[in-house]
Amino acid sequence: WPGSPLGARLLSQKKQALETHFGFETVSEEEKGRKVYQVFEGVAKKYDVMNDAMTLGIHRVWKDMLLQKMHPSPGTHLLDVAGGTGDIAIRFLNYVQAQHRRKQKRQVRAQQNLSWEEIAQKYQNEEDSLGGSHVIVYDINKAMLKTGKQKASAQGYTAGLSWVLGDAEELPFDDDKFDFYTIGFGIRNVTHMDRALQEAHRVLKPGGQFLCLEFSHVDNTFISRLYDLYSFQVIPVLGKVIAGDWKSYQYLIESIRLFPSQEEFKEIIEDAGFRKVTYENLTSGIVAIHSGFKL
Ligand SMILES: COc1cc(O)cc(C/C=C(\C)CC/C=C(\C)CC/C=C(\C)CC/C=C(\C)CC/C=C(\C)CC/C=C(\C)CC/C=C(\C)CC/C=C(\C)CC/C=C(\C)CCC=C(C)C)c1O
């Protein structure tokens, strides 16, 4: 029916369906993917220092809290999507290593009549200090993964860690494979959030947990005003001065403002099939951790 009113309406609906947001800008879906790629390709080398500068180190506390909520035990398999430079993966390795050591100590204490030689032998035989745990850092951006790999190996993290390039909307993993799926400050950048969440649900084992750390809506008017002032007046300036990139940091704050509220995002997660969905606000809701289970 080209030329008819119905045809025109269908055409306009189709066009609208293929449009999305890149910050406050309306762009085609294809363009959004390209622009997001360019943003992280450009900031990759300065990514970690920018996070410390923008939050005065508070992002580290948020990531630590994500790990406390996960509370992984030795033998856990984690998929960290949009994992970037590997902050969550490195914290995961530290956490399971500490858990594994605690478990070993408890076992040694339980066998009180062992000699010192036997105890030393027991620790030496334990080649895998992670108790079989493994984490995959999965990200669409080569530059972010490269920066992350360099950082991790400089800090001595290689065992139990893999880096895989790809899109959150199409995971190259079998069904029912992981104990945990995490995504930190990543889902906001994905073009079709629903597809990414469905993929998260597919690759988790039954009983597996989805955890998302993301910017959210501030619950205090005074802090909200300060936060807006800080975001719009300071963050792009920091982006320009430290990373030589104003636009990417303008995109960051715009994308934060457009992200759904805690309750709206909870419903989106439920629509993907997750159950027992809850969230916890951190720093007055500047960020929130959403959790859901595949049951
Ligand atoms: C391109 O995409 C990305 C690129 C990336 O590199 C990273 C990401 C992912 C992003 C992150 C992981 C972090 C992004 C960080 C934010 C969006 C900011 C989060 C904010 C906070 C943790 C702090 C909370 C801030 C407030 C409640 C507002 C407090 C603000 C003030 C006291 C200052 C108010 C501002 C003015 C009056 C404007 C003029 C001020 C100046 C020129 C002085 C500059 C001041 C500062 C540097 C102070 C900053 C103070 C704090 C951070 C204090 C923290 C306090 C509390 C937590 C209450 C990515 O997607």
Ligand SMILES: C[S@@+](CC[C@H](N)C(=O)[O-])C[C@H]1O[C@@H](n2cnc3c(N)ncnc32)[C@H](O)[C@@H]1O
């Ligand atoms: C703000 S960084 C977060 C990095 C890390 N999770 C952290 O907390 O520091 C966002 C990451 O999402 C990645 N990303 C964006 N779109 C993606 C997609 N469709 N699939 C996978 N990763 C994506 C970017 O390349 C970037 O590394």
